[in-house]
Amino acid sequence: MAPPEGPRAPLEFGGPLGAAALLLLLPATMFHLLLAARSGPARLLGPPASLPGLEALWSPRALLLWLAWLGLQAALYLLPARKVRAPLAHARGREAEGLGEGEDAPGLIRAPLDPQVAEGQELKDKSRLRYPINGFQALVLTALLVGLGVSAGLPLGALPEMLLPLAFVATLTAFIFSLFLYMKAQVAPVSALAPGGISGNPIYDFFLGRELNPRICFFDFKYFCELRPGLIGWVLINLALLVKEAELRGSPSLAMWLVNGFQLLYVGDALWHEEAILTTMDITHDGFGFMLAFGDIAWVPFTYSLQAQFLLRHPQPLGLPMASAICLINAIGYYIFRGANSQKNTFRKNPSDPRVAGLETISTATGRKLLVSGWWGMVRHPNYLGDLIMALAWSLPCGVSHLLPYFYLLYFTALLVHREARDERQCLQKYGLAWQEYCRRVPYRIVPYIY
Numbered sequence: 001m002a003p004p005e006g007p008r009a010p011l012e013f014g015g016p017l018g019a020a021a022l023l024l025l026l027p028a029t030m031f032h033l034l035l036a037a038r039s040g041p042a043r044l045l046g047p048p049a050s051l052p053g054l055e056a057l058w059s060p061r062a063l064l065l066w067l068a069w070l071g072l073q074a075a076l077y078l079l080p081a082r083k084v085r086a087p088l089a090h091a092r093g094r095e096a097e098g099l100g101e102g103e104d105a106p107g108l109i110r111a112p113l114d115p116q117v118a119e120g121q122e123l124k125d126k127s128r129l130r131y132p133i134n135g136f137q138a139l140v141l142t143a144l145l146v147g148l149g150v151s152a153g154l155p156l157g158a159l160p161e162m163l164l165p166l167a168f169v170a171t172l173t174a175f176i177f178s179l180f181l182y183m184k185a186q187v188a189p190v191s192a193l194a195p196g197g198i199s200g201n202p203i204y205d206f207f208l209g210r211e212l213n214p215r216i217c218f219f220d221f222k223y224f225c226e227l228r229p230g231l232i233g234w235v236l237i238n239l240a241l242l243v244k245e246a247e248l249r250g251s252p253s254l255a256m257w258l259v260n261g262f263q264l265l266y267v268g269d270a271l272w273h274e275e276a277i278l279t280t281m282d283i284t285h286d287g288f289g290f291m292l293a294f295g296d297i298a299w300v301p302f303t304y305s306l307q308a309q310f311l312l313r314h315p316q317p318l319g320l321p322m323a324s325a326i327c328l329i330n331a332i333g334y335y336i337f338r339g340a341n342s343q344k345n346t347f348r349k350n351p352s353d354p355r356v357a358g359l360e361t362i363s364t365a366t367g368r369k370l371l372v373s374g375w376w377g378m379v380r381h382p383n384y385l386g387d388l389i390m391a392l393a394w395s396l397p398c399g400v401s402h403l404l405p406y407f408y409l410l411y412f413t414a415l416l417v418h419r420e421a422r423d424e425r426q427c428l429q430k431y432g433l434a435w436q437e438y439c440r441r442v443p444y445r446i447v448p449y450i451y
């Protein structure tokens with residue numbers, strides 16, 4: 001289908017050339033990290049000690065395991081009985097009546113949403129998609145199944161040896177899946193396309209993703225991939241590394257416990273607050289192409305578990321005072337991250353909620369308001385600040401002898417600075433003068449008095 005006429009979004013990531021480079025660079029970086037973490041010198045910069053042959057990458061057992069994992073997560077996504085009720089008067093009614101968020105038309109009877117189903121943001125064609133809210137359940141059920149498997153003799157400690165072939169099949173899956181998504185988008189209606197992925201350049205559009213919310217019936221591919229196989233896979237890999245360390249050294253180290261605990265908290269939190277993802281730019285703005293598909297199913301599980309991979313081969317001594325200081329850093333980061341995200345989500349859902357009703361706001365021409373006090377009056381992206389502080393706490397248990405475990409912190413800083421610039425551009429476009437006023441009143445972007 002031809003791209004729609006009219007102004008197109010400016011090209012990002014260095015245009016088609018940048019996208020082509022990233023198509024190769026992202027998987028190459030992931031394999032470099034996997035190899036570096038298992039090598040003696042564990043160098044972040046510089047070539048890996050040895051390059052693996054195809055026999056180290058390709059394993060039919062890894063392929064089977066990977067497909068079984070995707071199948072299990074897809075089944076858990078579809079599991080609960082979903083009662084779909086229509087129409088959703090409370091969501092659409094407000095806008096139709098020209099009312100603000102949280103206001104109802106007089107006499108309007110709210111049709112309660114099934115607690116297991118959430119509605120997304122309004123789309124170009126004024127419709128809203130529905131999403132199952134059962135991610136936390138999927139995490140718990142996966143934990144139960146893995147627990148049952150281990151007690152029946154499943155060798156979880158063998159998983160770390162399979163990381164390379166698993167990452168290889170995950171990368172292959174991401175390429176094949178992105179091709180499917182690209183072709184599916186060719187027959188999608190124009191209103192279903194994302195603003196950024198319709199440049200007309202096939203490489204660029206393949207990378208960024210053409211369709212905003214590709215689905216088959218109720219199965220939403222982007223929503224599924226963003227939260228399930230990759231995030232839950234990440235904590236499973238961490239757990240397997242912990243088990244392997246216990247097998248090798250008698251018990252897991254304190255550093256390994258901390259990394260596992262912090263990252264489990266992060267993933268558990270994401271799944272507990274699953275509905276909040278529906279307002280992130282990945283879901284509302286970006287198409288679903290190679291960047292997100294590879295990011296979700298390969299990059300997240302295999303590179304976000306880097307600290308635990310590093311610790312397995314490079315044990316680090318960690319005393320209780322240092323461990324307590326690191327826990328405090330993680331707790332501060334989490335407090336800011338959760339406080340900021342929840343404050344914005346509560347405000348967006350219902351500005352008259354008593355938890356946010358007293359906060360100062362700026363009105364915008366769109367009818368939506370912007371918070372200028374509370375967390376969002378401190379810096380313009382307080383949630384990024386909390387996330388970055390947590391990222392530091394995840395690396396500190398690995399000591400300071402190597403740069404490799406700090407890769408996540410470095411990559412994440414670059415990702416969030418870039419993301420922040422993209423979000424600012426979109427907000428300026430959306431809110432115009434009101435956004436300029438917000439920037440004047442809250443001058444710092446992520447770190448108070450610094451950036």
Ligand SMILES: NC(=O)C1=CN([C@@H]2O[C@H](COP(=O)(O)OP(=O)(O)OC[C@H]3O[C@@H](n4cnc5c(N)ncnc54)[C@H](OP(=O)(O)O)[C@@H]3O)[C@@H](O)[C@H]2O)C=CC1
Pocket residue numbers: 279280281282337341344347348368369370371372376380381383384387415419423426427438
């Ligand atoms: N671990 C990882 O790899 C990653 C984690 N993240 C995390 O994901 C979370 C979500 O991030 P992301 O989607 O980028 O962005 P945000 O959650 O920060 O959302 C940005 C949106 O919030 C709204 N907003 C901005 N300022 C205000 C304000 N003052 N008052 C009210 N609303 C405001 C605007 O949307 P609108 O007005 O339309 O509501 C804006 O587009 C973050 O915590 C981030 O740290 C993100 C990327 C990767």
Ligand SMILES: CC(C)=CCC[C@@H](C)[C@H]1CC=C2C3=C(CC[C@@]21C)[C@@]1(C)CC[C@H](O)C(C)(C)[C@@H]1CC3
Pocket residue numbers: 026226227231266267269270277280282291292294295296299300
């Ligand atoms: C380098 C590369 C391949 C980039 C792709 C970026 C993706 C890895 C990230 C884009 C936004 C993400 C989010 C999370 C994970 C990483 C990706 C997919 C997230 C699910 C992590 C948990 C958080 O609590 C979150 C739900 C807020 C978050 C949402 C964004």
